[in-house]
Amino acid sequence: MPTLILVRHGRSTANTSGVLAGRMPGVALDERGSAQAAALPARLAGVPLTAAVSSPLQRCRETLRPLLAARPGLPLYAEDRISECDYGDWSGRKLAELADQPLMEVVQRHPSAAAFPGGESMRAMQARAVDAVRDWNARTEEAHGAEAAYLMCSHGDIIKSLVADALGMHLDLFQRISVEPCSVTVIRYTRLRPYLVRLGDTGDFGGLVPREDAGPVDGERDAAVGGGAGAP
Incomplete structure (x- = not known):
C-alpha cells in the first residue's frame, strides 16, 4: 500500500492572532507561513510524488503553491474530507476566550465526546479523514503501485487524528x-499495519529552546485546538 506524506499548512494569520479559524474564508499564510511554504520543495526534493491532495481551504492551497511550481505536472486534487474540523460557533473566536468554556475541558480530556455547537464532533472529523485516506490509498495503489507516495496538505487536528488511527x-x-505548521508527517501503509515513519518534522529545533515568557507550568499547557502556531 502507498506511503502518505502529510503536510500541515504553513503558519497562518489566524495562528498568530490566536484565533480558531476553522473553515472561515480568507485565512491566509502570514509572512513566516509563506517562507515555510517556499522551503517545502527543497525539503521534499528527491521524494517521488504521484499526486498532491489538498484541503480546499486557502491556507492549504497557498502552502502547496511553491511545491506545485517546482514540480510541473504534479496533479492537484481538492478533498473536502480533509478540510479543517467544523468548529461551528467557536469559529473565529479567540482561543483565550474559549479556554474557560466547559467544552474545552472535554476537548482536552475526552475529545471523542466533544461536539462543537453548530459544527461537528471530533469523532466525525476523524472518521471522514480516515475514510479519505483509505480511498486515496486504494486509488493511488491501483494507478501507481504499492510503493507509490502521495501528499496531503491538511490541518493540525486532522493530521493528529490520522496519526492516532495509524498508531491504533x-x-x-x-x-x-x-504537529507544527508546515511540519511533515509520514505514514507508510502496508497490508498488515501502518508504520509512522515521521511525525511533525520541521527540521527546526527552535521550539525546544526554553521560552523566556514561559511560566512554571508552561510544560503543562493544554493542546492548542486547531494545532497552534508552532515555535516562535
Missing part, C-alpha cells in the same frame, strides 16, 4: 500528538 490510539489520546 484512541481518539481520547490524540491531544498528546503535536
